[in-house]
Amino acid sequence: MVTNIPVLNLVDQYKEVQSVLEQNVLNVLRSGHYILGEYGTRLENEVAAICDAKYGIGVANGTDALVLAMMALDISAGDEVITTPFTFAATVEAILLRGGKPVFVDIDPVTFNIDVTKIEAAITPKTKVLLPVHLYGMPCNMPAIMEIAKKHNLRVVEDNAQGIGATVAGKPTGSYGDLACISFYPTKNLGAAGDAGMVVANDEALAKRVKTIRAHGSVERYYHDELGVNSRLDEIQAAVLMSKVSFLKKWNDRRNQIATLYNECLKDCPNVQTPYIPTAESGVTHVWHQYTIRVAHGRQHLIDSLKKRGIGSMCYYPVPLHTQKAFDLGYKLGDFPLAEKAAAEVLSLPMYPELTDSQAMTVARAVQEVMLEVTTVSPVATPVVTNK
Ligand SMILES: *Cc1c(COP(=O)(O)O)cnc(C)c1O
Numbered sequence: 001m002v003t004n005i006p007v008l009n010l011v012d013q014y015k016e017v018q019s020v021l022e023q024n025v026l027n028v029l030r031s032g033h034y035i036l037g038e039y040g041t042r043l044e045n046e047v048a049a050i051c052d053a054k055y056g057i058g059v060a061n062g063t064d065a066l067v068l069a070m071m072a073l074d075i076s077a078g079d080e081v082i083t084t085p086f087t088f089a090a091t092v093e094a095i096l097l098r099g100g101k102p103v104f105v106d107i108d109p110v111t112f113n114i115d116v117t118k119i120e121a122a123i124t125p126k127t128k129v130l131l132p133v134h135l136y137g138m139p140c141n142m143p144a145i146m147e148i149a150k151k152h153n154l155r156v157v158e159d160n161a162q163g164i165g166a167t168v169a170g171k172p173t174g175s176y177g178d179l180a181c182i183s184f185y186p187t188k189n190l191g192a193a194g195d196a197g198m199v200v201a202n203d204e205a206l207a208k209r210v211k212t213i214r215a216h217g218s219v220e221r222y223y224h225d226e227l228g229v230n231s232r233l234d235e236i237q238a239a240v241l242m243s244k245v246s247f248l249k250k251w252n253d254r255r256n257q258i259a260t261l262y263n264e265c266l267k268d269c270p271n272v273q274t275p276y277i278p279t280a281e282s283g284v285t286h287v288w289h290q291y292t293i294r295v296a297h298g299r300q301h302l303i304d305s306l307k308k309r310g311i312g313s314m315c316y317y318p319v320p321l322h323t324q325k326a327f328d329l330g331y332k333l334g335d336f337p338l339a340e341k342a343a344a345e346v347l348s349l350p351m352y353p354e355l356t357d358s359q360a361m362t363v364a365r366a367v368q369e370v371m372l373e374v375t376t377v378s379p380v381a382t383p384v385v386t387n388k
Pocket residue numbers: 061062063064087088090091133159161162182183184185195196197
């Protein structure tokens with residue numbers, strides 16, 4: 001039976017907020033104030049509060065948030081920034097664009113996040129910053145990371161593009177690092193109708209620097225104190241986001257319900273490893289930006305078969321960053337075996353708050369049926385892919 005369940009559906013969410021969103025946008029259009037206005041300031045306060053951070057600085061997108069964080073921390077040639085090879089390219093671009101050197105640490109295969117037990121071995125006298133990424137909405141072990149940072153006198157920047165609203169040790173992501181970077185790319189848990197991002201800060205001096213850098217390095221217009229960029233938050237996007245921000249908690253809770261349902265339906269599925277769900281007592285909440293299974297054999301067949309049935313799925317990310325052509329870091333295939341294995345096995349299933357239980361069950365049933373086929377017919381191990 002052919003159904004139609006895309007991997008992502010932004011239209012249904014739009015309908016839920018449509019009237020307020022459209023009114024907000026109209027207000028901006030009629031106000032004549034299009035960049036860094038009232039909605040922007042309100043959004044900065046709301047998002048800082050969600051992250052339990054002191055300051056929010058709206059910027060043009062999540063990648064810029066990372067670049068501005070690196071600039072505010074004076075990352076320059078020779079400085080080393082420790083991060084994960086299993087993330088979106090932007091994490092590493094931000095380091096390289098400042099002349100810094102990304103130093104990778106392999107992942108924890110259960111959480112897909114940087115393995116905190118391997119961080120200390122990667123620290124050198126040149127290390128300046130730890131840059132953990134809360135991948136798929138699963139928070140990194142921030143208490144452990146902050147302890148390492150303190151011991152070695154390092155700064156911490158959280159890549160919180162996928163983790164807004166998540167908590168670890170009872171505290172939200174974004175409340176731990178010196179800075180945290182958020183993306184409001186339309187597909188993110190809190191998504192704009194275009195590009196937008198934010199840096200949240202717990203350090204006043206750093207917050208001021210980010211704010212200065214986003215506006216050409218000037219506090220007073222036409223007086224430039226340092227080299228900056230143009231990366232301001234668009235007021236229309238802020239108005240869109242303000243119509244959605246109060247729904248974030250509800251939407252994240254719904255994502256968690258869907259993840260729990262998927263895990264339940266797929267627990268006996270052959271050849272599929274379901275993602276780790278933190279227990280209620282652990283103080284960790286996952287916000288399920290993606291629901292990601294591991295398929296060690298027959299991943300491509302599963303993707304193709306789901307597609308034939310009208311079900312979307314996606315590999316985030318098929319190529320680990322240490323094997324990308326774009327980044328010449330001196331690493332080779334084999335350097336981070338757990339990230340490589342994850343890249344070869346991961347598959348994200350449809351995940352958005354508007355997905356119904358019955359749709360999630362349809363997806364899970366389809367995965368079951370296909371994987372039974374794969375197990376009996378042709379268990380093909382997924383090859384590790386590189387882009388070199
Ligand atoms: C989306 C994302 C970014 C970049 O955000 P943009 O708003 O698309 O520039 C950075 N890091 C991670 C982990 C992301 O998922």
